[in-house]
Amino acid sequence: MECDQTALPARMLLVDDSPTNLRFLAHVLHNMGEIFFATCGQDALQIARDKQPDLILLDVEMPAMNGYEVCQHLKQDPALSDAAIIFVTSHQSMEHEVRALEAGAVDFISKPLNPPVVRARVRTHLTLKQQSDKLRQLANRDGMTGVFNRRAFDDMLSVEFRRHQRTRMPLGIAMLDVDFFKRYNDLYGHLQGDDCLRHIAHAIVASSRRPAESVCRYGGEEFIVILPNSDAQQTLKYGHWLREQIHRLALPHQAAELGIVTVSVGVTAAIPDASLSPLQMVQHCDQALYAAKHQGRDCVCLFQAPQDP
Template identity: 50%
Template sequence: MEQSMETWLPHLHNRPRLLIVDDQPTNIRVLHELFREDCDVFMATLGEQAISLCRTLLPDLILLDVVMEGMDGHEVCRRLKADPATQGIPIIFITAQRQESDEVRGLELGAVDFISKPINPTIVRARVRTHLTLKLQNDLLRSMALMDGLTGVANRRKFDEDLLADWRQCFREQKPLSLILVDVDYFKRYNDRYGHLAGDGCLKSVAQALSETVRRPYDLVARYGGEEFACILPNTDLRGAVELAEKMQRNIRSLGIEHSGSDVDRVVTISLGVATLVPTAVLEFQALIVAADKQLYEAKKTGRARVCSSFSDECPIESGRL
Protein backbone atom coordinates (compact mmCIF):
# COMPACT_ATOMS: atom_id res chain seq x y z
CA MET A 1 0.00 0.00 0.00
CA GLU A 2 1.41 3.40 -1.03
CA GLN A 3 2.16 6.00 1.61
CA SER A 4 0.50 9.39 1.44
CA MET A 5 2.52 12.56 0.92
CA GLU A 6 1.64 13.53 4.50
CA THR A 7 3.58 10.48 5.66
CA TRP A 8 6.47 11.34 3.37
CA LEU A 9 6.71 14.93 4.54
CA PRO A 10 5.40 15.08 8.13
CA HIS A 11 7.05 18.43 8.91
CA LEU A 12 5.31 20.41 6.16
CA HIS A 13 2.76 22.86 7.58
CA ASN A 14 1.20 23.33 4.11
CA ARG A 15 0.70 20.89 1.26
CA PRO A 16 3.54 20.82 -1.28
CA ARG A 17 2.98 22.95 -4.40
CA LEU A 18 3.53 20.95 -7.59
CA LEU A 19 3.60 22.54 -11.05
CA ILE A 20 2.96 20.27 -14.06
CA VAL A 21 4.06 21.69 -17.42
CA ASP A 22 2.98 19.79 -20.54
CA ASP A 23 1.23 20.82 -23.76
CA GLN A 24 -0.77 17.56 -23.87
CA PRO A 25 -3.92 17.70 -21.69
CA THR A 26 -3.96 13.91 -21.37
CA ASN A 27 -0.51 13.88 -19.77
CA ILE A 28 -1.52 16.65 -17.37
CA ARG A 29 -4.65 14.75 -16.33
CA VAL A 30 -2.67 11.60 -15.59
CA LEU A 31 -0.14 13.44 -13.39
CA HIS A 32 -2.85 15.54 -11.75
CA GLU A 33 -4.76 12.40 -10.79
CA LEU A 34 -1.55 10.91 -9.38
CA PHE A 35 -0.81 13.82 -7.01
CA ARG A 36 -4.06 15.72 -6.42
CA GLU A 37 -4.72 14.04 -3.06
CA ASP A 38 -1.33 14.97 -1.62
CA CYS A 39 -0.26 18.20 -3.34
CA ASP A 40 -1.65 21.52 -4.46
CA VAL A 41 -1.31 20.89 -8.17
CA PHE A 42 -0.95 23.71 -10.71
CA MET A 43 -0.81 23.27 -14.46
CA ALA A 44 0.64 25.07 -17.47
CA THR A 45 0.56 24.15 -21.16
CA LEU A 46 2.98 26.78 -22.48
CA GLY A 47 6.54 27.69 -21.50
CA GLU A 48 5.87 31.38 -20.91
CA GLN A 49 2.85 30.51 -18.78
CA ALA A 50 4.99 28.14 -16.72
CA ILE A 51 7.63 30.81 -16.07
CA SER A 52 5.00 33.33 -15.01
CA LEU A 53 3.36 30.82 -12.66
CA CYS A 54 6.71 29.94 -11.12
CA ARG A 55 7.46 33.56 -10.28
CA THR A 56 4.04 33.95 -8.67
CA LEU A 57 3.57 30.60 -6.94
CA LEU A 58 7.16 29.53 -6.21
CA PRO A 59 6.23 25.83 -6.40
CA ASP A 60 8.16 23.22 -4.44
CA LEU A 61 8.73 21.05 -7.52
CA ILE A 62 8.18 21.23 -11.29
CA LEU A 63 7.37 18.29 -13.57
CA LEU A 64 8.40 19.64 -16.97
CA ASP A 65 7.87 18.22 -20.46
CA VAL A 66 10.70 18.77 -22.93
CA VAL A 67 8.96 18.87 -26.31
CA MET A 68 6.30 21.57 -26.31
CA GLU A 69 4.87 24.05 -28.77
CA GLY A 70 6.72 27.36 -28.77
CA MET A 71 9.25 27.45 -25.96
CA ASP A 72 10.52 23.96 -25.18
CA GLY A 73 11.24 22.57 -21.73
CA HIS A 74 14.98 23.08 -22.02
CA GLU A 75 14.52 26.81 -22.55
CA VAL A 76 12.00 26.99 -19.69
CA CYS A 77 14.53 25.32 -17.41
CA ARG A 78 17.33 27.61 -18.57
CA ARG A 79 15.29 30.73 -17.83
CA LEU A 80 14.13 29.54 -14.44
CA LYS A 81 17.67 28.68 -13.40
CA ALA A 82 18.88 32.12 -14.56
CA ASP A 83 16.39 33.93 -12.31
CA PRO A 84 17.46 34.21 -8.63
CA ALA A 85 13.80 34.07 -7.57
CA THR A 86 13.20 30.65 -9.18
CA GLN A 87 16.61 29.03 -9.54
CA GLY A 88 16.19 26.99 -6.34
CA ILE A 89 13.03 25.20 -7.53
CA PRO A 90 13.85 21.56 -8.42
CA ILE A 91 12.84 20.46 -11.92
CA ILE A 92 12.17 16.91 -13.09
CA PHE A 93 12.02 16.46 -16.86
CA ILE A 94 9.31 14.05 -18.02
CA THR A 95 9.74 13.26 -21.71
CA ALA A 96 9.46 10.66 -24.45
CA GLN A 97 13.08 11.37 -25.42
CA ARG A 98 15.24 8.41 -24.45
CA GLN A 99 18.70 9.24 -25.75
CA GLU A 100 21.48 9.49 -23.19
CA SER A 101 22.46 12.85 -24.69
CA ASP A 102 18.94 14.18 -23.98
CA GLU A 103 19.22 13.22 -20.32
CA VAL A 104 22.70 14.69 -20.03
CA ARG A 105 21.55 17.97 -21.55
CA GLY A 106 18.64 18.23 -19.12
CA LEU A 107 20.87 17.60 -16.11
CA GLU A 108 23.44 20.10 -17.36
CA LEU A 109 20.71 22.74 -17.55
CA GLY A 110 20.01 22.20 -13.86
CA ALA A 111 17.27 19.57 -13.68
CA VAL A 112 17.45 17.21 -10.72
CA ASP A 113 15.99 14.15 -12.46
CA PHE A 114 14.81 12.75 -15.77
CA ILE A 115 11.79 10.42 -16.23
CA SER A 116 10.88 8.76 -19.51
CA LYS A 117 7.39 8.42 -20.94
CA PRO A 118 5.21 6.43 -20.72
CA ILE A 119 5.48 6.99 -16.99
CA ASN A 120 5.44 4.35 -14.30
CA PRO A 121 3.25 5.83 -11.53
CA THR A 122 5.18 4.10 -8.74
CA ILE A 123 8.51 5.43 -10.05
CA VAL A 124 7.16 8.94 -10.53
CA ARG A 125 5.71 9.07 -7.00
CA ALA A 126 8.95 7.77 -5.50
CA ARG A 127 11.08 10.33 -7.30
CA VAL A 128 8.71 13.19 -6.48
CA ARG A 129 8.78 12.10 -2.84
CA THR A 130 12.59 12.10 -2.82
CA HIS A 131 12.95 15.54 -4.37
CA LEU A 132 10.23 17.14 -2.25
CA THR A 133 11.95 15.79 0.86
CA LEU A 134 15.29 17.23 -0.28
CA LYS A 135 13.61 20.55 -1.10
CA LEU A 136 12.09 20.72 2.39
CA GLN A 137 15.44 20.00 4.01
CA ASN A 138 17.16 22.66 1.90
CA ASP A 139 14.43 25.18 2.71
CA LEU A 140 14.81 24.53 6.43
CA LEU A 141 18.59 24.94 6.28
CA ARG A 142 18.27 28.11 4.23
CA SER A 143 15.66 29.49 6.61
CA MET A 144 18.00 28.92 9.54
CA ALA A 145 20.85 30.61 7.68
CA LEU A 146 18.69 33.68 6.99
CA MET A 147 17.34 34.08 10.53
CA ASP A 148 18.74 36.33 13.23
CA GLY A 149 19.80 34.05 16.07
CA LEU A 150 18.76 36.41 18.87
CA THR A 151 15.43 37.84 17.78
CA GLY A 152 14.09 35.16 15.44
CA VAL A 153 13.31 37.62 12.63
CA ALA A 154 15.15 37.74 9.30
CA ASN A 155 18.82 38.70 9.36
CA ARG A 156 20.69 41.30 7.30
CA ARG A 157 21.49 38.81 4.54
CA LYS A 158 17.82 37.98 4.10
CA PHE A 159 16.99 41.69 4.14
CA ASP A 160 19.49 42.38 1.35
CA GLU A 161 18.18 39.49 -0.77
CA ASP A 162 14.52 40.41 -0.37
CA LEU A 163 15.02 44.11 -0.94
CA LEU A 164 16.77 43.44 -4.25
CA ALA A 165 14.11 40.92 -5.33
CA ASP A 166 11.25 43.24 -4.34
CA TRP A 167 12.94 46.18 -6.08
CA ARG A 168 13.10 44.19 -9.32
CA GLN A 169 9.51 43.03 -8.99
CA CYS A 170 8.21 46.54 -8.29
CA PHE A 171 10.26 47.82 -11.23
CA ARG A 172 8.62 45.31 -13.56
CA GLU A 173 5.16 46.20 -12.28
CA GLN A 174 5.88 49.90 -11.71
CA LYS A 175 4.54 49.69 -8.17
CA PRO A 176 5.79 51.64 -5.12
CA LEU A 177 8.21 49.98 -2.72
CA SER A 178 8.41 51.26 0.85
CA LEU A 179 11.03 50.77 3.53
CA ILE A 180 10.82 51.48 7.26
CA LEU A 181 14.02 51.73 9.29
CA VAL A 182 13.57 51.42 13.06
CA ASP A 183 15.92 52.36 15.89
CA VAL A 184 15.34 51.60 19.58
CA ASP A 185 15.72 54.93 21.36
CA TYR A 186 18.66 55.28 23.79
CA PHE A 187 19.36 51.57 23.66
CA LYS A 188 22.95 51.96 24.85
CA ARG A 189 21.64 53.60 28.00
CA TYR A 190 19.19 50.73 28.40
CA ASN A 191 22.03 48.20 28.22
CA ASP A 192 24.17 50.21 30.63
CA ARG A 193 21.37 50.51 33.18
CA TYR A 194 19.69 47.10 32.99
CA GLY A 195 22.46 44.86 31.64
CA HIS A 196 23.01 43.05 28.36
CA LEU A 197 20.75 40.13 29.26
CA ALA A 198 17.84 42.53 29.72
CA GLY A 199 18.93 44.28 26.52
CA ASP A 200 18.66 41.02 24.61
CA GLY A 201 15.19 40.49 26.06
CA CYS A 202 14.19 43.98 25.01
CA LEU A 203 15.30 43.39 21.41
CA LYS A 204 13.40 40.11 21.30
CA SER A 205 10.23 41.82 22.51
CA VAL A 206 10.62 44.65 20.01
CA ALA A 207 11.22 42.20 17.14
CA GLN A 208 8.15 40.18 18.05
CA ALA A 209 5.95 43.27 18.31
CA LEU A 210 7.17 44.55 14.93
CA SER A 211 6.52 41.15 13.32
CA GLU A 212 3.01 41.00 14.76
CA THR A 213 2.27 44.45 13.36
CA VAL A 214 3.10 43.34 9.82
CA ARG A 215 0.30 41.18 8.45
CA ARG A 216 0.98 40.43 4.78
CA PRO A 217 3.04 37.29 4.05
CA TYR A 218 5.31 39.04 1.54
CA ASP A 219 6.28 41.92 3.87
CA LEU A 220 9.54 41.40 5.76
CA VAL A 221 10.77 42.43 9.21
CA ALA A 222 14.53 42.02 9.65
CA ARG A 223 17.18 42.89 12.17
CA TYR A 224 19.22 45.48 10.30
CA GLY A 225 22.05 45.64 12.82
CA GLY A 226 22.47 46.17 16.57
CA GLU A 227 19.30 47.81 17.85
CA GLU A 228 18.07 48.68 14.35
CA PHE A 229 15.32 46.86 12.47
CA ALA A 230 13.95 47.21 8.94
CA CYS A 231 10.62 46.48 7.31
CA ILE A 232 10.25 46.00 3.53
CA LEU A 233 6.79 46.71 2.13
CA PRO A 234 6.28 45.84 -1.56
CA ASN A 235 3.32 47.42 -3.38
CA THR A 236 2.88 49.91 -0.55
CA ASP A 237 2.69 53.65 -1.03
CA LEU A 238 3.88 56.27 1.43
CA ARG A 239 0.59 56.74 3.22
CA GLY A 240 0.24 53.03 3.87
CA ALA A 241 3.84 52.75 5.06
CA VAL A 242 3.50 55.71 7.42
CA GLU A 243 0.28 54.29 8.87
CA LEU A 244 2.07 51.01 9.55
CA ALA A 245 5.09 52.82 11.07
CA GLU A 246 2.83 54.76 13.42
CA LYS A 247 1.15 51.53 14.46
CA MET A 248 4.58 50.01 15.12
CA GLN A 249 5.47 52.97 17.31
CA ARG A 250 2.26 52.60 19.33
CA ASN A 251 2.70 48.85 19.72
CA ILE A 252 6.27 49.17 21.02
CA ARG A 253 5.27 51.84 23.51
CA SER A 254 2.35 49.68 24.69
CA LEU A 255 4.79 46.91 25.64
CA GLY A 256 5.55 49.06 28.68
CA ILE A 257 9.21 48.01 28.93
CA GLU A 258 10.71 50.23 31.63
CA HIS A 259 13.46 52.58 30.42
CA SER A 260 14.34 55.10 33.10
CA GLY A 261 17.39 56.26 31.15
CA SER A 262 15.37 57.54 28.19
CA ASP A 263 14.94 61.27 27.59
CA VAL A 264 11.62 60.83 25.77
CA ASP A 265 9.58 58.47 27.97
CA ARG A 266 9.79 56.13 30.93
CA VAL A 267 9.31 53.11 28.65
CA VAL A 268 11.13 51.84 25.56
CA THR A 269 10.24 53.76 22.39
CA ILE A 270 11.39 53.67 18.77
CA SER A 271 12.26 56.18 16.08
CA LEU A 272 11.24 55.37 12.51
CA GLY A 273 12.30 56.59 9.08
CA VAL A 274 10.00 55.82 6.14
CA ALA A 275 10.77 56.16 2.43
CA THR A 276 8.89 55.17 -0.72
CA LEU A 277 10.14 54.91 -4.29
CA VAL A 278 8.83 53.58 -7.56
CA PRO A 279 11.92 51.82 -8.97
CA THR A 280 13.27 53.14 -12.27
CA ALA A 281 16.04 52.09 -14.63
CA VAL A 282 18.29 54.90 -13.40
CA LEU A 283 17.93 54.13 -9.68
CA GLU A 284 19.66 51.44 -7.65
CA PHE A 285 17.83 49.79 -4.76
CA GLN A 286 20.32 51.36 -2.33
CA ALA A 287 18.60 54.69 -3.03
CA LEU A 288 15.65 53.49 -0.95
CA ILE A 289 17.93 52.63 1.99
CA VAL A 290 19.61 56.02 1.79
CA ALA A 291 16.24 57.79 1.75
CA ALA A 292 14.87 55.82 4.72
CA ASP A 293 18.10 56.27 6.67
CA LYS A 294 17.93 60.02 6.11
CA GLN A 295 14.41 60.06 7.55
CA LEU A 296 15.48 57.95 10.52
CA TYR A 297 18.26 60.42 11.21
CA GLU A 298 15.72 63.23 11.02
CA ALA A 299 13.44 61.44 13.51
CA LYS A 300 16.30 61.03 15.97
CA LYS A 301 17.57 64.57 15.49
CA THR A 302 14.15 66.13 16.08
CA GLY A 303 13.40 64.40 19.37
CA ARG A 304 13.08 60.61 18.78
CA ALA A 305 9.98 58.49 19.43
CA ARG A 306 8.48 59.67 16.15
CA VAL A 307 7.99 58.84 12.47
CA CYS A 308 9.60 60.86 9.69
CA SER A 309 8.96 60.13 6.01
CA SER A 310 9.75 61.06 2.44
CA PHE A 311 8.59 60.00 -1.00
CA SER A 312 9.48 60.44 -4.64
CA ASP A 313 7.17 62.61 -6.74
CA GLU A 314 6.55 59.47 -8.80
CA CYS A 315 4.87 57.73 -5.85
CA PRO A 316 1.09 57.79 -5.31
CA ILE A 317 0.13 58.49 -1.70
CA GLU A 318 -3.62 58.38 -1.84
CA SER A 319 -4.47 54.67 -1.69
CA GLY A 320 -2.70 53.24 1.36
CA ARG A 321 -1.36 49.66 1.51
CA LEU A 322 -2.19 48.06 -1.84
Protein backbone atom coordinates (compact mmCIF):
# COMPACT_ATOMS: atom_id res chain seq x y z
CA MET A 1 0.00 0.00 0.00
CA GLU A 2 1.16 3.53 -0.65
CA CYS A 3 2.32 5.29 2.46
CA ASP A 4 1.57 8.91 3.23
CA GLN A 5 4.81 10.71 2.44
CA THR A 6 3.71 13.88 4.19
CA ALA A 7 3.76 12.11 7.55
CA LEU A 8 7.46 11.26 7.20
CA PRO A 9 10.27 13.56 8.29
CA ALA A 10 11.74 15.69 5.50
CA ARG A 11 14.61 14.15 3.55
CA MET A 12 17.46 16.38 2.49
CA LEU A 13 20.39 15.64 0.25
CA LEU A 14 23.46 17.84 0.73
CA VAL A 15 25.86 17.91 -2.22
CA ASP A 16 29.26 19.58 -2.02
CA ASP A 17 32.75 18.48 -3.08
CA SER A 18 34.12 19.88 0.18
CA PRO A 19 33.57 17.59 3.21
CA THR A 20 34.12 20.64 5.45
CA ASN A 21 31.16 22.41 3.82
CA LEU A 22 29.03 19.27 4.16
CA ARG A 23 29.83 19.00 7.87
CA PHE A 24 28.95 22.66 8.36
CA LEU A 25 25.61 22.33 6.50
CA ALA A 26 24.75 19.14 8.36
CA HIS A 27 25.37 20.96 11.62
CA VAL A 28 23.18 23.90 10.57
CA LEU A 29 20.30 21.63 9.47
CA HIS A 30 20.78 18.84 11.99
CA ASN A 31 17.26 18.79 13.52
CA MET A 32 15.27 19.60 10.39
CA GLY A 33 14.96 16.10 8.95
CA GLU A 34 16.85 13.12 7.63
CA ILE A 35 20.12 14.09 5.91
CA PHE A 36 22.07 12.34 3.13
CA PHE A 37 25.41 13.39 1.63
CA ALA A 38 27.16 13.31 -1.72
CA THR A 39 30.56 14.74 -2.63
CA CYS A 40 30.14 14.57 -6.42
CA GLY A 41 27.40 14.86 -9.05
CA GLN A 42 27.33 11.15 -9.96
CA ASP A 43 26.83 10.12 -6.32
CA ALA A 44 24.21 12.83 -5.90
CA LEU A 45 22.10 11.40 -8.75
CA GLN A 46 22.40 7.86 -7.40
CA ILE A 47 21.47 8.87 -3.85
CA ALA A 48 18.60 11.02 -5.15
CA ARG A 49 17.22 7.94 -6.94
CA ASP A 50 17.61 5.73 -3.88
CA LYS A 51 16.42 8.15 -1.21
CA GLN A 52 13.92 10.41 -3.05
CA PRO A 53 14.83 13.56 -1.10
CA ASP A 54 12.34 16.41 -0.69
CA LEU A 55 15.07 19.01 -0.97
CA ILE A 56 18.57 19.09 -2.43
CA LEU A 57 21.20 21.65 -1.45
CA LEU A 58 23.48 21.65 -4.44
CA ASP A 59 26.95 23.18 -4.63
CA VAL A 60 27.47 24.81 -8.04
CA GLU A 61 31.26 24.60 -8.17
CA MET A 62 32.23 20.93 -8.30
CA PRO A 63 34.79 19.14 -10.48
CA ALA A 64 33.60 16.65 -13.17
CA MET A 65 29.88 17.43 -13.04
CA ASN A 66 28.93 20.89 -11.77
CA GLY A 67 25.74 21.80 -9.97
CA TYR A 68 23.94 23.01 -13.09
CA GLU A 69 24.59 19.70 -14.83
CA VAL A 70 23.39 17.72 -11.81
CA CYS A 71 20.25 19.88 -11.77
CA GLN A 72 19.65 19.25 -15.45
CA HIS A 73 19.82 15.46 -14.93
CA LEU A 74 17.48 15.67 -11.94
CA LYS A 75 14.92 17.71 -13.87
CA GLN A 76 14.95 15.28 -16.80
CA ASP A 77 14.10 12.28 -14.62
CA PRO A 78 10.35 12.21 -13.83
CA ALA A 79 11.06 10.24 -10.65
CA LEU A 80 13.41 12.96 -9.36
CA SER A 81 12.08 16.16 -10.87
CA ASP A 82 9.85 16.99 -7.89
CA ALA A 83 12.71 17.53 -5.45
CA ALA A 84 13.20 21.20 -4.53
CA ILE A 85 16.72 22.28 -5.46
CA ILE A 86 18.57 25.12 -3.75
CA PHE A 87 21.89 26.10 -5.30
CA VAL A 88 24.75 27.00 -3.01
CA THR A 89 27.49 29.03 -4.64
CA SER A 90 30.34 31.42 -3.94
CA HIS A 91 29.15 33.55 -6.87
CA GLN A 92 26.94 36.42 -5.89
CA SER A 93 26.13 37.95 -9.25
CA MET A 94 22.62 38.38 -10.57
CA GLU A 95 23.67 36.46 -13.65
CA HIS A 96 24.42 33.34 -11.61
CA GLU A 97 21.20 33.66 -9.68
CA VAL A 98 19.20 33.88 -12.90
CA ARG A 99 21.03 30.90 -14.34
CA ALA A 100 20.26 28.86 -11.21
CA LEU A 101 16.56 29.69 -11.29
CA GLU A 102 16.36 29.00 -15.01
CA ALA A 103 17.93 25.59 -14.43
CA GLY A 104 14.91 24.76 -12.28
CA ALA A 105 16.17 25.62 -8.78
CA VAL A 106 13.69 27.08 -6.30
CA ASP A 107 16.30 29.23 -4.56
CA PHE A 108 19.90 30.35 -4.47
CA ILE A 109 22.11 30.80 -1.39
CA SER A 110 25.50 32.54 -1.48
CA LYS A 111 28.60 31.53 0.41
CA PRO A 112 29.78 32.33 3.01
CA LEU A 113 26.73 30.66 4.53
CA ASN A 114 24.78 32.39 7.23
CA PRO A 115 23.15 29.65 9.39
CA PRO A 116 19.84 31.43 10.23
CA VAL A 117 19.36 32.32 6.55
CA VAL A 118 20.06 28.75 5.44
CA ARG A 119 17.65 27.36 8.02
CA ALA A 120 14.91 29.85 7.14
CA ARG A 121 15.14 29.18 3.40
CA VAL A 122 15.28 25.43 3.85
CA ARG A 123 12.26 25.54 6.17
CA THR A 124 10.28 27.61 3.64
CA HIS A 125 11.02 25.26 0.76
CA LEU A 126 10.33 22.13 2.80
CA THR A 127 6.93 23.55 3.73
CA LEU A 128 6.15 24.42 0.11
CA LYS A 129 7.29 20.97 -1.02
CA GLN A 130 5.06 19.26 1.53
CA GLN A 131 2.08 21.37 0.48
CA SER A 132 2.58 20.58 -3.19
CA ASP A 133 3.01 16.87 -2.34
CA LYS A 134 -0.28 16.96 -0.48
CA LEU A 135 -2.06 18.65 -3.39
CA ARG A 136 -0.54 16.24 -5.88
CA GLN A 137 -1.61 13.33 -3.73
CA LEU A 138 -5.20 14.58 -3.64
CA ALA A 139 -5.17 15.21 -7.39
CA ASN A 140 -3.90 11.66 -7.95
CA ARG A 141 -6.54 9.90 -5.87
CA ASP A 142 -9.95 8.57 -6.75
CA GLY A 143 -12.27 10.39 -4.37
CA MET A 144 -14.58 7.45 -3.74
CA THR A 145 -12.18 4.58 -3.14
CA GLY A 146 -8.95 6.38 -2.17
CA VAL A 147 -6.82 4.39 -4.66
CA PHE A 148 -4.96 6.14 -7.49
CA ASN A 149 -7.04 7.57 -10.31
CA ARG A 150 -6.73 7.10 -14.04
CA ARG A 151 -4.46 10.09 -14.56
CA ALA A 152 -2.05 8.90 -11.86
CA PHE A 153 -2.10 5.46 -13.47
CA ASP A 154 -1.10 6.87 -16.87
CA ASP A 155 1.82 8.75 -15.28
CA MET A 156 2.99 5.80 -13.18
CA LEU A 157 2.73 3.36 -16.07
CA SER A 158 4.88 5.53 -18.33
CA VAL A 159 7.52 5.89 -15.57
CA GLU A 160 7.53 2.13 -14.90
CA PHE A 161 7.54 1.35 -18.61
CA ARG A 162 10.69 3.41 -19.14
CA ARG A 163 12.32 2.03 -16.01
CA HIS A 164 11.70 -1.58 -17.15
CA GLN A 165 12.93 -0.68 -20.61
CA ARG A 166 16.23 0.38 -19.04
CA THR A 167 16.54 -2.59 -16.69
CA ARG A 168 15.26 -5.15 -19.25
CA MET A 169 12.92 -6.60 -16.62
CA PRO A 170 9.35 -7.79 -17.28
CA LEU A 171 6.49 -5.46 -16.32
CA GLY A 172 3.06 -6.88 -15.48
CA ILE A 173 -0.40 -5.30 -15.46
CA ALA A 174 -3.60 -6.78 -14.07
CA MET A 175 -7.02 -5.33 -14.94
CA LEU A 176 -10.10 -6.35 -13.02
CA ASP A 177 -13.77 -5.76 -13.61
CA VAL A 178 -16.63 -6.49 -11.21
CA ASP A 179 -19.01 -9.08 -12.69
CA PHE A 180 -22.69 -8.14 -13.13
CA PHE A 181 -22.13 -4.77 -11.50
CA LYS A 182 -25.02 -3.12 -13.31
CA ARG A 183 -27.33 -5.76 -11.87
CA TYR A 184 -25.79 -5.10 -8.45
CA ASN A 185 -26.60 -1.38 -8.67
CA ASP A 186 -30.09 -2.11 -9.98
CA LEU A 187 -30.79 -4.50 -7.13
CA TYR A 188 -29.10 -2.79 -4.16
CA GLY A 189 -28.90 0.86 -5.26
CA HIS A 190 -25.97 3.08 -6.11
CA LEU A 191 -24.97 3.86 -2.53
CA GLN A 192 -24.43 0.21 -1.78
CA GLY A 193 -22.76 -0.10 -5.19
CA ASP A 194 -20.24 2.51 -4.07
CA ASP A 195 -19.69 0.59 -0.83
CA CYS A 196 -19.09 -2.57 -2.81
CA LEU A 197 -16.41 -0.82 -4.90
CA ARG A 198 -14.76 0.51 -1.75
CA HIS A 199 -14.59 -3.01 -0.29
CA ILE A 200 -13.07 -4.31 -3.49
CA ALA A 201 -10.54 -1.45 -3.72
CA HIS A 202 -9.53 -2.14 -0.14
CA ALA A 203 -9.11 -5.86 -0.82
CA ILE A 204 -6.93 -5.16 -3.86
CA VAL A 205 -4.74 -2.74 -1.89
CA ALA A 206 -4.45 -5.33 0.89
CA SER A 207 -3.36 -7.98 -1.66
CA SER A 208 -0.64 -5.75 -3.08
CA ARG A 209 2.38 -6.29 -0.92
CA ARG A 210 5.22 -4.43 -2.56
CA PRO A 211 5.26 -0.62 -2.36
CA ALA A 212 5.48 -0.05 -6.12
CA GLU A 213 2.42 -2.22 -6.82
CA SER A 214 0.11 0.66 -7.55
CA VAL A 215 -3.64 0.09 -7.41
CA CYS A 216 -5.76 2.41 -9.56
CA ARG A 217 -9.42 2.84 -10.34
CA TYR A 218 -9.48 2.72 -14.11
CA GLY A 219 -13.15 3.28 -14.80
CA GLY A 220 -16.57 2.73 -13.19
CA GLU A 221 -16.11 -0.78 -11.80
CA GLU A 222 -12.67 -1.40 -13.30
CA PHE A 223 -9.40 -1.46 -11.38
CA ILE A 224 -5.87 -1.85 -12.66
CA VAL A 225 -2.66 -2.80 -10.85
CA ILE A 226 0.91 -2.20 -12.01
CA LEU A 227 3.22 -5.10 -11.09
CA PRO A 228 6.91 -4.20 -11.37
CA ASN A 229 9.42 -6.96 -12.19
CA SER A 230 6.71 -9.53 -12.83
CA ASP A 231 6.73 -11.98 -15.73
CA ALA A 232 3.65 -13.63 -17.25
CA GLN A 233 3.55 -16.47 -14.70
CA GLN A 234 3.89 -14.15 -11.71
CA THR A 235 1.30 -11.74 -13.10
CA LEU A 236 -1.10 -14.63 -13.78
CA LYS A 237 -0.55 -15.93 -10.26
CA TYR A 238 -1.31 -12.48 -8.88
CA GLY A 239 -4.52 -12.37 -10.96
CA HIS A 240 -5.68 -15.71 -9.48
CA TRP A 241 -4.81 -14.52 -5.99
CA LEU A 242 -6.81 -11.33 -6.55
CA ARG A 243 -9.83 -13.27 -7.76
CA GLU A 244 -9.66 -15.47 -4.64
CA GLN A 245 -9.42 -12.45 -2.36
CA ILE A 246 -12.65 -11.04 -3.81
CA HIS A 247 -14.34 -14.44 -3.27
CA ARG A 248 -13.22 -14.32 0.35
CA LEU A 249 -14.97 -10.99 0.86
CA ALA A 250 -18.22 -12.92 0.19
CA LEU A 251 -20.14 -9.74 -0.62
CA PRO A 252 -23.75 -10.86 -1.24
CA HIS A 253 -25.00 -10.44 -4.82
CA GLN A 254 -28.38 -12.10 -5.30
CA ALA A 255 -28.48 -11.19 -9.01
CA ALA A 256 -25.22 -13.04 -9.76
CA GLU A 257 -24.93 -16.75 -10.46
CA LEU A 258 -22.82 -17.56 -7.38
CA GLY A 259 -24.77 -15.29 -5.04
CA ILE A 260 -21.62 -13.31 -4.24
CA VAL A 261 -19.65 -10.54 -5.95
CA THR A 262 -16.96 -11.91 -8.25
CA VAL A 263 -14.46 -10.33 -10.63
CA SER A 264 -12.99 -11.12 -14.03
CA VAL A 265 -9.28 -10.45 -14.44
CA GLY A 266 -7.15 -9.83 -17.52
CA VAL A 267 -3.37 -9.81 -17.18
CA THR A 268 -0.40 -9.13 -19.41
CA ALA A 269 3.37 -9.00 -18.94
CA ALA A 270 6.24 -8.01 -21.19
CA ILE A 271 9.77 -6.69 -21.21
CA PRO A 272 9.08 -3.24 -22.66
CA ASP A 273 10.92 -2.59 -25.93
CA ALA A 274 10.61 -0.26 -28.89
CA SER A 275 7.89 -2.42 -30.49
CA LEU A 276 5.57 -1.85 -27.53
CA SER A 277 4.00 1.23 -25.90
CA PRO A 278 2.34 1.68 -22.49
CA LEU A 279 -0.98 2.17 -24.29
CA GLN A 280 -0.57 -1.14 -26.14
CA MET A 281 0.11 -2.93 -22.87
CA VAL A 282 -3.16 -1.57 -21.49
CA GLN A 283 -4.96 -2.65 -24.68
CA HIS A 284 -3.51 -6.17 -24.31
CA CYS A 285 -4.70 -6.27 -20.72
CA ASP A 286 -8.13 -5.11 -21.82
CA GLN A 287 -8.28 -7.86 -24.47
CA ALA A 288 -7.39 -10.45 -21.84
CA LEU A 289 -10.14 -9.07 -19.59
CA TYR A 290 -12.59 -9.29 -22.47
CA ALA A 291 -11.57 -12.94 -22.96
CA ALA A 292 -12.16 -13.61 -19.25
CA LYS A 293 -15.65 -12.13 -19.53
CA HIS A 294 -16.32 -14.30 -22.55
CA GLN A 295 -15.18 -17.44 -20.78
CA GLY A 296 -18.03 -16.96 -18.33
CA ARG A 297 -16.59 -14.36 -15.88
CA ASP A 298 -15.11 -15.04 -12.42
CA CYS A 299 -11.85 -16.15 -14.03
CA VAL A 300 -8.40 -14.93 -15.08
CA CYS A 301 -6.97 -14.69 -18.61
CA LEU A 302 -3.44 -13.93 -19.77
CA PHE A 303 -2.97 -11.94 -22.97
CA GLN A 304 -1.52 -14.15 -25.71
CA ALA A 305 0.26 -12.42 -28.57
CA PRO A 306 -1.07 -13.69 -31.92
CA GLN A 307 1.31 -16.35 -33.27
CA ASP A 308 2.87 -15.99 -36.72
CA PRO A 309 1.51 -18.68 -39.05
